[in-house]
Amino acid sequence: MVDNAPERVVGSKSFTAVAINCxxxxxxxxxxxxxSVKQLDTKYSMHDLVTEVDKGSERMIRNLIGTHFPHHSFLGEEGVEPGPEAAAKALQDVSDAEYxxxxxxxxxxxxxxxxxxxYSVSIALAHRGQVIVGVVYDPSRDELFIAERGKGAYVHGRKVEASKEGTLGTSLLATGFPAEHLTALPANLREIGAIAPKVRNLRSSGxxxxxxxxxxxxxxxxxxxxNLSAWDIAAGxxxxxxxxxxxxxxxxxxxHLGVRDxxxxxxxxxxxxxxxxxxxSAAK
Incomplete structure (x- = not known):
C-alpha cells in the first residue's frame, strides 16, 4: 500500500526541518x-498555569508552520479550552486530518x-493519526531531541538509545503530579508510595x-x-x-494519540x- 510506505509518509526532510526551525x-x-512575565493565569486548576509567553510561542509556531504547510491541520495547547474533556474533543475534531x-x-x-x-517546546507531526516527526527542544540547555519514524532518535545529531537497566531495582524513574486533584493525584500518590521503595530513585521535574x-x-x-494531553506526549x-x-x-x-495516562x-x-x-491501583 502506497499510503503506508515510509518514504511516502515522511516525504522530504522539510517536515523535520520546519519542526526544528519552529x-x-x-x-x-x-x-x-x-x-518578564506580566500576566499569569490558571487554567484547569491552580497548578495549571498559562502566560502570555505560552500564547506568543504558540502563535509563532502556528504562523511558521502555516507559511510552509498552509493546508496542514494544527492542534496546540493554547487553542483548546482547559480540562480533559475539551482536550479529548479537540483531538477528535482533527482526527480525520491527513497531516x-x-x-x-x-x-x-x-x-x-x-x-x-x-521546560521545553514540543512539536510533533502526525500523518493519518501516526506520529512521523517528533522534536523536543530544551532552550535552557540548548538540547534538541529529534526523531523521524523509522530513522532513529537523536540529540545534538548523535543517535541515542534507551537505557539498558533490566529491573526496577536498578532503574531511575520519573513521574508527574497531575493538575486534577480528585482522582488523578490521589492515584499518582498511591503509585509513588508503591514504586519508590522498589526503584533506585524517583524524580518529578515537571x-x-x-x-x-x-x-x-x-x-x-x-x-x-x-491525565496528559496529546500535545504533552506526541513528540516524546x-x-x-x-x-x-x-x-x-x-x-x-x-x-495512541488519545491515550492520557x-x-x-x-x-x-x-x-x-x-x-x-x-x-x-488495585490496593486503593
Missing part, C-alpha cells in the same frame, strides 16, 4: 522573555515561571515532553503520568519508540512497571 525560534524567544501538527509551546510553564530550568526525551536518551529508565512518544523504548497506557495497551520505558522494565502500577 522549536529553535520559539525556544530562543521563550528564553528572551525569562523574568496534523501537535504542539505544546511551553511544556513546563510552572517551571518557567519560577525560573526552574526544566515537563512530560522532557521526561520522555530523557527516557529516549537513556537518562531515565522509565516515566509515567496521569516517537523519541521513545525510535530509541528502542516502549510506550503504553497504564494497562500496558499500545499508545501513559507509561514510557526502555522496554526492558516495562512489564514490571505496569504490573506494579496495576497493583497500586
Amino acid at each position: 522549536a529553535a525560534k520559539a525556544g530562543e524567544w521563550i528564553q528572551s522573555k525569562i523574568g 496534523l501538527w501537535i504542539v505544546d509551546p511551553v511544556d513546563g510553564t510552572t517551571n518557567y515561571v519560577h525560573g526552574f530550568p526544566f 515537563s512530560a515532553a522532557l521526561h520522555l526525551a530523557y527516557v529516549a536518551s537513556g537518562r531515565l529508565s522509565g516515566f509515567w503520568e496521569h 512518544s516517537l523519541l521513545v519508540e525510535e530509541a528502542g523504548g516502549r510506550m503504553s497506557d497504564l494497562a500496558g495497551e499500545p499508545y 501513559i507509561v514510557a520505558t526502555n522496554s526492558l522494565v516495562h512489564d514490571e512497571l505496569v504490573s506494579e502500577l496495576k497493583k497500586a
